[in-house]
Amino acid sequence: MCDTITCVDLLLEYMVHVYIRSDCLSGVLIADHEYPTRVAFTLLNKVLDDFCLKTPSVDWPRLQEKSVEFADAQATLEKYQNPKEADAMTKIQIDLDETKIILHDTIEAVLNRGEKLDDLVSKSEGLSTQSKAFYKTAKKANSCCVIL
Secondary structure (H helix, E strand, C coil), X not given: CCCHHHHHHHHHHEEEEEEECCCCCEEEEEEEXXXXXXXXXXXXXXXXXXXXXXXXXXXXXXXXXXXXXXXXXXXXXXXXXXXXXXXXXXXXXXXXXXXXXXXHHHHHHHHHHHHHHHHHHHHHHHHHHHHHHHHHHHHHHHHCCCCC
C-alpha cells in the first residue's frame, strides 16, 4: 500500500482516464498529462472492443484477472506509445499546425518584402526629384553660356 504523500505525488504527475461502457465493461488508462485525452479514450475503446470480440460477455462473470489472456492489448499499447503516429486525427492536427507556422512565416516575409518595396519606391521618388532639380540647375547654368 502506498503512503499518502506518494499517492498525491502520483496524482499530480499522471492523468487517470476511465471509460465505462453500457455493457458494464470498463477500462482504466493512466498516462502523463501530455498524452492527449481524446487519444487515451480512443485507445480504451479499441482495447475494450477487441476484448469483446475475443471474449464473449457470458464468460465475463466467471473470469479471473490472472487467468485472462489478451495478447492483442500489448500490441495495441505499443502502437499507441506515440499518439502522433497511432491516431490519424492527432497526426492531421500536427500537420495543420506545421502548415500554419509555415504560412505565418511566408506572410511575414511577404509583408517584409512589401516594406522593402515601399522603401525602394520612396528612394526612387527622392532620386527622381533630385534628378529633376539637377536638370533644372544644369539648364540654367548652360543657358548663360554659348557653345561655339
